[in-house]
Amino acid sequence: MTNENITSVLTEKRTFAPNTDFINQANLIKKEYERLLWKSGTDFEGFWAELAEKNIFWFKKWEKILEWNEPFSKWFIDGKTNVSYNCLDRHLKDKSNKPALIWIGENKEKRNLTYRELFVEVCKFSNALLKLGVKELDRIVIYMPLIPEAVVAMLACARIGAVHNVVFGGFSKEALADRINDSKAKIVITADGGYRRGQIVPLKTNVDEALKKCSSVEKVIIAQRTKNKIEIKSDRDLWYHELISNLPADNPAKELDSEHPLFILYTSGTTGKPKGILHTTGGYLLWTTITSKWIFDLKDSDVYWCTADIGWITGHSYAVYGPLSCGATVLIYEGAPNYPDWGRFWEIIEENKVNIFYTAPTAIRAFMKTGDEWIKKYDLSSLRLLGSVGEPINPEAWMWYHKNIGKEKCPIVDTWWQTETGGILISPLPGVIVTKPGSATFPLPGIFMSVVDKNGKEVKPDEGGFLVITKPWPAMLRTIYGDDERYKQTYWKRIKNAYFTGDGARKDKEGYFWLLGRVDDVIKVSGHLLSTMEVESSLVSHPFVAEAAVVGYPHDIKGEALCAFVVLKQSANTDHHLFSEELKNHVSKEIGPVAKPDQIKFTESLPKTRSGKIMRRLLRDVASGKQTLGDTTTLEDVSVLEKLRAEEEE
Ligand code: WT7
Numbered sequence: 001m002t003n004e005n006i007t008s009v010l011t012e013k014r015t016f017a018p019n020t021d022f023i024n025q026a027n028l029i030k031k032e033y034e035r036l037l038w039k040s041g042t043d044f045e046g047f048w049a050e051l052a053e054k055n056i057f058w059f060k061k062w063e064k065i066l067e068w069n070e071p072f073s074k075w076f077i078d079g080k081t082n083v084s085y086n087c088l089d090r091h092l093k094d095k096s097n098k099p100a101l102i103w104i105g106e107n108k109e110k111r112n113l114t115y116r117e118l119f120v121e122v123c124k125f126s127n128a129l130l131k132l133g134v135k136e137l138d139r140i141v142i143y144m145p146l147i148p149e150a151v152v153a154m155l156a157c158a159r160i161g162a163v164h165n166v167v168f169g170g171f172s173k174e175a176l177a178d179r180i181n182d183s184k185a186k187i188v189i190t191a192d193g194g195y196r197r198g199q200i201v202p203l204k205t206n207v208d209e210a211l212k213k214c215s216s217v218e219k220v221i222i223a224q225r226t227k228n229k230i231e232i233k234s235d236r237d238l239w240y241h242e243l244i245s246n247l248p249a250d251n252p253a254k255e256l257d258s259e260h261p262l263f264i265l266y267t268s269g270t271t272g273k274p275k276g277i278l279h280t281t282g283g284y285l286l287w288t289t290i291t292s293k294w295i296f297d298l299k300d301s302d303v304y305w306c307t308a309d310i311g312w313i314t315g316h317s318y319a320v321y322g323p324l325s326c327g328a329t330v331l332i333y334e335g336a337p338n339y340p341d342w343g344r345f346w347e348i349i350e351e352n353k354v355n356i357f358y359t360a361p362t363a364i365r366a367f368m369k370t371g372d373e374w375i376k377k378y379d380l381s382s383l384r385l386l387g388s389v390g391e392p393i394n395p396e397a398w399m400w401y402h403k404n405i406g407k408e409k410c411p412i413v414d415t416w417w418q419t420e421t422g423g424i425l426i427s428p429l430p431g432v433i434v435t436k437p438g439s440a441t442f443p444l445p446g447i448f449m450s451v452v453d454k455n456g457k458e459v460k461p462d463e464g465g466f467l468v469i470t471k472p473w474p475a476m477l478r479t480i481y482g483d484d485e486r487y488k489q490t491y492w493k494r495i496k497n498a499y500f501t502g503d504g505a506r507k508d509k510e511g512y513f514w515l516l517g518r519v520d521d522v523i524k525v526s527g528h529l530l531s532t533m534e535v536e537s538s539l540v541s542h543p544f545v546a547e548a549a550v551v552g553y554p555h556d557i558k559g560e561a562l563c564a565f566v567v568l569k570q571s572a573n574t575d576h577h578l579f580s581e582e583l584k585n586h587v588s589k590e591i592g593p594v595a596k597p598d599q600i601k602f603t604e605s606l607p608k609t610r611s612g613k614i615m616r617r618l619l620r621d622v623a624s625g626k627q628t629l630g631d632t633t634t635l636e637d638v639s640v641l642e643k644l645r646a647e648e649e650e
Contacts, residue, residue: 012395016402017434018411022384026431028294033432036445047446048286048474052076055289056282056325057090059255066472071492071499072479073472075283076258083262083285084126084159085253087324088119095300099329102303103148104348106195106335113148115327118155121148123251124244126156131247132219132238134187136161136254137261141185141217143167143176143203145194146309146334149223149240151320153189154310158262161254165264165276168311169194169203171592177210179266182276183481184216189240193226197339204230258282264481265313267419268522268531275490276481277313277419283474287423288322291444295413295427296356297385298328305331306358306387307345312528313419314389317475318358322423337363342370346378357405358387358415360527364397365557367404375404385430387413390527391559392515398437416440416515418501419529420491422475425449426513439512447473449513451505456496459506464516467505468498521616523552523560528594530562532616535597538590539564542583544572549606549614550597553623561598563623565606565644576602599623607640619644 023029040047045065052062062079091098096116103111113121134140140162144150146169157164165183167176180188190207193200204222208231211217222230223240260281266274292298296318304323308314323330331352337345345367349357367375386406393401393414402412411430417423426449428441435441443449448471450458459465469476476499480487494500504516518524521532532550539548547567555561566583568574580600588596601622607615620626622644 012436012438014395014399015434015436016411018431019409022411023431025297025299026429027297027299028429028431030432033429033445040446044446044471048075051290051446052079052282052286055293056081056286057086058282062258062282068472070497071488072484073283073476074259075280075474076286079258079282080255081258081282081285082159082253082256083281083321083325084122084155086285086289087155087158087321088115088122089253091115091327092119095327098300098327100324101148101151102329102331102352104331104333104335104352105147106198106339111148118148118152120249121152121244122155122159123249124247125149125152125240126159127247127251128221128243129156129162129187130160130251131243132187134160134162136256138162138187139165139183139185139264141165141167141176141180141183141188142310143169143171143188143190143207144223144310145169145191145201145203145225146315146332147191147194147223147225148332149189149191150310151332154263154316154320155324159251159253161256161260163261163263165266166310166316167266168309168592169201170196170309170311170594172589173206173209174590175592176206177213178274179276180210180214180217182266182273183264185214186216187219187221188217189221189223191223191225192230193228195226195335197336200226200228202228202230208233256281259478261478263316265316265419267313268529268534274531274534275483275486277477278479278481279422279475280478283476284317284422285321285325287473287475288317289325291424291427292318292322292326292328294429294444295415295424296323296358296387297430298323298326298356300327302328302355302384303331303352303382304328304356304358305333305349305352305354307333307337307360307363308358308389313417313422314358317423318389337366338370341374342367343374343377346375346380349380349383350378353382355382356385356387357383358389360390361388361393361397362390362526362557362559364388364393364401365559368397368400369557372404380405380407383407383410385413386410387415389415389417389424391524392517393438395437402437411435414438414440416513420477421469421473422477425469425473426515436512439508439514441512443513447471450498451507451513452495452498454495456498461507461509464504464506466495466519467501467503467513467515468495469501470498523550523562525552525555525560525562525594526558530595534591535562535564535587535595538587538595539566539583541590542586544568544574544579545583547606549616549619551616551620551623553620555598558598562595563599563601563619564597565601565603565619565622567603567605601644603640603644605640607644 062076552560
């Protein structure tokens with residue numbers, strides 16, 4: 001970890017103040033914001049106690065707010081609550097007929113579930129899980145398309161204290177098998193298939209293949225979606241709809257400890273194996289609830305749409321738990337933004353009068369590229385707030401979003417957070433903060449962050465450094481599942497007394513935070529974190545490949561794209577062009593289409609230090625077509641670089 005690469009060149013002068021109409025109706029206004037800031041600074045625990053009391057239903061109140069044995073935290077000790085109760089039961093009194101979910105299928109089907117209906121479905125399915133012998137703390141893998149049953153499955157686990165582990169439906173059978181095995185899941189919930197751009201994704205078949213390598217799984221539950229032919233193993237497989245028929249429509253939510261594990265979600269790490277990020281109950285629930293209220297300004301009349309799949313943390317926190325705990329109407333959409341055409345999102349917004357829209361910069365950049373005509377066809381006047389998440393949104397994309405989607409009247413919340421943080425930590429508050437395009441602005445009240453050098457010393461304004469979190473927060477990950485040591489090493493060892501985010505950042509003279517991307521070997525492709533190591537392992541698993549190094553390079557739409565440098569075995573006598581396609585497909589099959597390299601460069605050797613470490617910095621320069629100005633003196637064989645460049649020019 002060095003300071004190189006994180007010099008910042010952006011200097012953005014435009015500012016946007018919230019307009020009076022928005023301010024007058026905002027959930028969080030300036031005076032209250034200032035009080036919260038003051039309170040969190042002067043009485044940290046009192047601040048959290050007040051929020052937990054006001055925003056969450058507790059079966060039994062906590063005895064103590066926080067136990068902090070760095071890096072392990074416990075929040076709301078001895079408090080008893082239930083996430084599913086907070087998302088469902090507590091709304092039944094006055095919102096029982098309000099739509100909780102509006103589901104849109106890729107083939108334009110639509111299903112509405114009111115809070116009452118969602119409650120009934122969750123109760124039935126949780127009864128089914130109990131009937132199958134699921135106990136508290138059992139791990140349940142959810143590998144599903146974005147259909148209401150997927151949300152039901154998550155809430156049903158939460159209701160009975162089982163721990164869900166959602167695996168993105170776009171992941172391959174290998175990735176699925178790894179995640180099942182690492183979490184030792186007892187049950188897999190899937191569907192016969194899912195739709196993606198008109199094609200059927202064979203989810204159940206992937207499960208069948210994966211389970212050949214997994215011994216922990218006892219039962220597979222299948223929701224019916226595509227009705228394609230699948231194989232049924234009669235002693236193992238059960239249909240969702242058969243399972244819940246005739247089960248009671250009530251099932252009291254378990255009174256769970258505040259620190260009861262809620263879910264595990266795998267995210268890419270710098271070293272091979274993905275990390276199972278563990279989140280627990282009370283703290284996570286509190287933070288996703290209040291951030292939804294503050295940042296998305298959720299009102300009873302709003303239709304709120306977060307475009308993320310539940311396979312990612314954004315889908316967990318801001319398509320399911322946060323907004324449902326606030327009693328909002330949440331829209332979920334199964335398909336792709338460009339199916340059947342690039343007007344799909346705008347059509348959904350028009351038809352459903354969406355008020356709040358939360359998406360990712362990679363989607364925004366794709367829309368910019370396809371042109372305005374798709375947008376002009378639809379009435380977007382229902383929109384009142386826009387959000388962005390997943391990677392830095394560059395000022396051009398921000399301005400485009402502001403003008404073309406927000407019609408210059410919607411505040412934009414650029415929200416910074418991570419799978420590990422559980423909820424948003426840096427974001428504008430739409431009725432309070434003056435925004436600057438490209439800046440996520442300030443850490444929220446209760447969140448303490450700074451930008452430091454490698455010794456942990458705060459850097460000067462406008463200097464680049466490492467983004468760290470200096471106090472625990474309730475939605476923080478508790479550990480990496482089954483690996484406390486890796487948790488310590490990954491997040492808490494690099495900078496003293498702080499959680500290191502892995503991101504570079506700078507603070508300007510007014511204290512605004514500007515994110516500068518990852519500083520480690522993790523790459524963001526289309527908003528999805530990929531570990532270079534994982535892609536490399538997949539490449540070398542091909543019998544022709546001797547060695548591989550993967551780096552990211554800037555890409556117009558994806559943000560970053562993957563370039564793989566591959567050294568072939570001597571015996572491999574192949575046509576480079578054809579083999580390059582074969583390798584790309586190999587990775588796509590092994591990990592999933594998101595990980596498919598955009599470029600493959602064959603080389604005789606890789607640039608390495610004398611100690612044998614691949615010098616990725618140099619490869620990044622080659623991949624992005626830059627001259628290498630940095631230090632190359634540690635390079636073992638300087639000619640390697642020359643050769644790579646020469647091949648480039650061929
Ligand atoms: C990484 C975390 C947070 C949910 C989705 C991604 C990058 C995220 C922003 C933003 C700049 C951002 C960071 C972070 N990131 N949001 N608003 N501005 N960068 O979760 O897959 O765990 O990725 O995404 O690099 O560390 P994740």
